Amino acid sequence: MRLESLQLLHFRNYPHLQLDTRAPVNVFIGENGQGKTNVLEAIDILALTKSHRTHRLAECIQWGEQSALIEGRVQRNTGSSELSVTLTSSGKRAAVAGVERPRISDYVGMLNVVLFTPEDLQLIKGSPQVRRRFLDMEIGQISPVYLRDLQQYVRALSQRNQLLKSANANPTERITDTLDIWDDQLARHGSRVILRRAKFVRTLERHAREIHSRVSGDREVLSLSYAKVSPEQTPEQVFQMYLHELRARRSLDLARGMTSVGPHRDDLVILLNDREAAAFASQGQQRTAALSLKLAEIELIREEVGEYPVLLLDDVLSELDPVRQVHLVSAMGAQVQTFLTTTHLEGLGSLAGALQVFVVEAGQIRAKTP
Numbered sequence: 001m002r003l004e005s006l007q008l009l010h011f012r013n014y015p016h017l018q019l020d021t022r023a024p025v026n027v028f029i030g031e032n033g034q035g036k037t038n039v040l041e042a043i044d045i046l047a048l049t050k051s052h053r054t055h056r057l058a059e060c061i062q063w064g065e066q067s068a069l070i071e072g073r074v075q076r077n078t079g080s081s082e083l084s085v086t087l088t089s090s091g092k093r094a095a096v097a098g099v100e101r102p103r104i105s106d107y108v109g110m111l112n113v114v115l116f117t118p119e120d121l122q123l124i125k126g127s128p129q130v131r132r133r134f135l136d137m138e139i140g141q142i143s144p145v146y147l148r149d150l151q152q153y154v155r156a157l158s159q160r161n162q163l164l165k166s167a168n169a170n171p172t173e174r175i176t177d178t179l180d181i182w183d184d185q186l187a188r189h190g191s192r193v194i195l196r197r198a199k200f201v202r203t204l205e206r207h208a209r210e211i212h213s214r215v216s217g218d219r220e221v222l223s224l225s226y227a228k229v230s231p232e233q234t235p236e237q238v239f240q241m242y243l244h245e246l247r248a249r250r251s252l253d254l255a256r257g258m259t260s261v262g263p264h265r266d267d268l269v270i271l272l273n274d275r276e277a278a279a280f281a282s283q284g285q286q287r288t289a290a291l292s293l294k295l296a297e298i299e300l301i302r303e304e305v306g307e308y309p310v311l312l313l314d315d316v317l318s319e320l321d322p323v324r325q326v327h328l329v330s331a332m333g334a335q336v337q338t339f340l341t342t343t344h345l346e347g348l349g350s351l352a353g354a355l356q357v358f359v360v361e362a363g364q365i366r367a368k369t370p
C-alpha cells in the first residue's frame, strides 16, 4: 500500500503542509529540531490514531491553535481512500472519506505502518511495558477484534483494581461475590488477549528467525515466547488457566490492592541461541534482534492483510552499522513504501531512482528536484 498524499493543518510546527508522497522512498532531510519527526508522527497518528511520542495527543496541536488536522490518501490493492484524524483538546476523531468512525477499531487498519525509531533498539533491553506496547500496536492494526478485547480487558482490570483497593482500605467490606464477577470478566477478555498475542508471537517468530539468521550470518537462532501459552490451546483452556491464576493470587492481590497477573504484566521473551537476549546479548546482537523483529513485522503484516505496510524510519539508519544498514535498506523501496528522516543521505545510494527528497526547515518543506 502507499500513502500518496499528506496534508497537515496546525500540526506541531506546521501551520499548513501539503505533500505529494507517491514516491517509493520519501526522505525528509534537515537540521535538528526543524520538523522531520513531526511528519512521521503525523503519519503514525493517521494510521493508528496514536502517537509513539506522547499519550497526550493535544500536545500535537500547534501552540495557540484549537485543533489539528491530518489528512492522507491511501492507495491499496482494493482501491484508494481518504483518511483524516482531527485532534482537539477534548479528544480525537477519525474519518474515512469524511465520514466519522466513532469506534477507533473500525478505523485502525485502513493504513498499516511499521515504525522504527532509535527507541525500538531498546525493544530487547527495555522494560516489559515496551514489549507489551509493541505487541498491542502491531496486533491492533491487523485485528480490530483485538483492540476491542484489549479495551474491555483494561476496563475490567480498572474495576477489579478499584474493588481491591476499597477492600484493602476497608477490610470488613464483603466483596467476594463482586470479585468473582470481575475475575470472570477479566479472565474472559484477558484470555482472548493472551491467545491472540501468543498466535501473533508464533507467526512473528517464524519471520524473525529467518531474517535474523540472514542478518547474523547464520550464527544466531532467535526464538520468541509469550506467557507460557501455546497458540494451539483453546480459548476455554486459556480462560480456565487465567481464572485459576486469579483465584490463586486473590489474597496477594487483596493485600496489594492491585491485580498481579494477566496480560498487563506478561512479557515477550526474546532468546538468542536459547539464552535470554536481555540478559546475555551484546549491544550489537540486541540491535540485530530488534532489526529482525521490525523487518519480521513487515512480512507479518503482508501475510495478514495481503499487502506490504508503509515503513516509517525515524533517524534510525545512522544508529546502525553498515552491515545492518544494508539489510534495512534492502527492505525499502520497490514493494515497501518508506518514509525516513535523516540529517544526511549517506547509505541511500542504492535507492537513487526511487527517492523523493524533501528539505525540512522550520515547519516548511520543499521538494528537492533531482
Ligand SMILES: Nc1ncnc2c1ncn2[C@@H]1O[C@H](COP(=O)(O)OP(=O)(O)OP(=O)(O)O)[C@@H](O)[C@H]1O
Pocket: 011, 012, 013, 014, 030, 031, 032, 033, 034, 035, 036, 037, 038, 039, 059, 060, 061, 062, 063, 315, 341, 360
Ligand atoms: N505543539 C507544537 N506547536 C508548535 N511547534 C511544536 C509543537 N511541538 C513541537 N514543536 C516544535 O517542533 C520542532 C521539533 O520537530 P521535530 O521533533 O520533528 O524535529 P526533527 O527535525 O525531527 O529534529 P531531530 O533531528 O532533532 O530529531 C521543535 O522546534 C518544536 O519546538
